[in-house]
């Protein structure tokens with residue numbers, strides 16, 4: 001797919017009627033979008049075929065001309081797909097590259113294709129179709145990621161690990177429960193993707209330059225042919241709207257933020273200091289100087305992609321914010337942001353799915369860490385409330401004294417002799433030891449959405465039915 005810079009002195013063959021000379025070389029460079037919008041070739045050709053078919057159906061062009069046009073467009077499609085198409089920067093963008101080639105292939109009939117449309121509704125159509133397909137791909141990728149988490153959650157519904165707040169040991173939780181937290185996050189992302197598909201499911205073609213057209217076109221017919229629910233309802237909005245692209249970027253940014261939090265956890269958990277997980281060879285790299293190292297590069301890069309995606313969102317919001325209605329050329333800058341973010345998001349979700357599937361969980365390390373840091377102190381306080389009838393605030397205070405004592409003796413709460421505990425509060429009996437293990441702690445948290453294995457299994461079943 002080579003690009004040629006042809007003689008800049010002759011005027012543009014598509015719109016150059018009133019121009020005596022061609023653009024300056026710099027003008028051509030700043031104006032051209034073919035370098036990136038050639039990605040839209042399939043959507044452009046599909047849109048043109050639907051448009052030509054509708055024009056013939058409405059007797060705006062003849063059936064013979066329509067057949068010639070459709071045949072030529074299909075030829076161009078296979079030329080591009082097989083790499084036998086020469087893109088020209090002089091022809092600015094994908095729309096004019098395709099139309100110029102059509103003219104070479106079928107002669108002056110090609111000129112009838114652009115009846116009752118403009119590049120303004122054409123680009124709005126092509127880009128919408130592209131974003132819609134990308135959203136559908138994203139939906140599937142998120143489904144795969146959720147499936148990976150559901151499998152790991154099921155496998156580890158009983159595996160105990162420390163739960164953190166402020167990254168300090170808080171209370172024991174199950175690894176299955178932690179996995180299900182990510183299922184909730186990516187489930188919300190997927191719901192946002194589905195809403196976005198519904199929002200953008202309107203066909204822009206037929207809005208023409210901005211005001212609609214006097215030709216008797218049938219916008220419902222093109223909308224149906226292109227798989228849209230219905231046509232857009234305001235031609236000015238249609239050619240000046242890029243909300244669908246901004247929505248895609250917002251969703252991508254939120255999802256990337258979720259992926260980045262997960263990446264950060266994987267980076268922390270795979271350190272020798274934590275040792276909760278081991279990355280597979282397939283998703284880590286070695287160091288060229290330190291032979292012992294296994295680096296979580298994939299997780300780090302997923303974390304970093306968030307920066308690019310956020311950048312794209314801010315870039316497009318900024319591009320759009322000052323534009324008077326309707327179309328302005330500024331809007332040509334929308335595509336690179338979306339293409340880059342889409343590529344980053346696809347890679348990040350896919351890499352994360354692989355990492356999650358491949359992670360080796362060190363259940364012994366997780367369990368040991370779950371029991372350290374007096375993680376069952378809340379269970380002692382709850383026992384005092386339940387069994388000894390103390391108000392929670394008093395129970396909290398008693399437990400605090402027990403923790404201080406254990407700390408001064410260098411032992412765990414469960415290792416304190418009963419006499420020591422009774423010296424702090426006489427109501428304590430040896431039954432208390434039953435709630436001080438991490439297993440008892442997680443099993444007791446069986447409120448709806450809680451960490452108890454029984455609850456985690458319910459939530460897994462809920463999501464399995466929806467995945």
Ligand code: ARG
Nearest residue numbers: 033037093119120123331332
């Ligand atoms: N390449 C242009 C874009 O991406 C196509 C629309 C151009 N329309 C126009 N009136 N100059 O936005």
